[in-house]
Amino acid sequence: MSSEDYIKFLTTRRSIRKYKKEPVALDQLIKVIDTARFAPSAKNSQPWEFVIVVDPKTKHDLASVYPWRQALRDAPAGIVVLCDETASPMFYMLDCANAVTYLMLAAHAVGLGTVWLGVGEKEKPIIQEIVGAPKHKVPIAIVAIGYPDESPKPRPRKPVDDIVHINRYGNRLTVSS
Numbered sequence: 369m370s371s372e373d374y375i376k377f378l379t380t381r382r383s384i385r386k387y388k389k390e391p392v393a394l395d396q397l398i399k400v401i402d403t404a405r406f407a408p409s410a411k412n413s414q415p416w417e418f419v420i421v422v423d424p425k426t427k428h429d430l431a432s433v434y435p436w437r438q439a440l441r442d443a444p445a446g447i448v449v450l451c452d453e454t455a456s457p458m459f460y461m462l463d464c465a466n467a468v469t470y471l472m473l474a475a476h477a478v479g480l481g482t483v484w485l486g487v488g489e490k491e492k493p494i495i496q497e498i499v500g501a502p503k504h505k506v507p508i509a510i511v512a513i514g515y516p517d518e519s520p521k522p523r524p525r526k527p528v529d530d531i532v533h534i535n536r537y538g539n540r541l542t543v544s545s
């Protein structure tokens with residue numbers, strides 16, 4: 369695979385919210401989690417754990433926490449990403465966000481679609497209760513995962529010119545054509 373192919377791979381990931389009914393084999397789910405282990409984390413703390421949810425009732429309970437979880441209702445599986453705040457007190461959220469991104473990219477590599485479902489403060493204890501997680505293992509994301517049944521257009525991105533400065537904030541580069 370050329371570097372251009374890798375770049376294309378990164379820029380063609382999309383959030384997928386519609387999935388085929390087809391279940392995802394457990395070994396495929398393990399494979400994407402296995403890859404997520406290679407994400408960087410502060411002091412290599414690796415504060416992440418993953419709860420694979422395929423049980424329909426548990427998935428339904430998670431999806432019912434808030435209405436924008438429709439994607440999880442439809443997906444054959446969900447992965448609750450738990451983060452140990454005691455293992456990386458300053459950076460646990462960042463560490464686990466890296467792992468979620470790796471996981472989503474690994475899924476993309478094997479033809480699976482994902483969407484990151486955000487977890488608000490009020491939802492954390494409810495999700496912990498549903499999956500039986502201890503208090504210090506904080507859910508930071510639920511990733512809905514399955515075979516894509518849609519091909520969404522890319523969401524708009526800010527132009528590079530708007531977000532790049534050179535040496536000092538405000539010194540703009542004009543990089544796009």
Ligand SMILES: Cc1cc2nc3c(=O)[nH]c(=O)nc-3n(C[C@H](O)[C@H](O)[C@H](O)COP(=O)(O)O)c2cc1C
Pocket residue numbers: 381382383384385436439483484485486487523
């Ligand atoms: C922290 C975070 C929380 C998100 N929460 C939700 C969510 O609750 N529901 C949802 O449908 N998408 C959610 N998303 C997905 C974003 O909407 C999506 O990544 C963004 O619109 C860009 O689209 P793309 O992923 O297809 O490039 C979330 C993404 C992140 C990083």
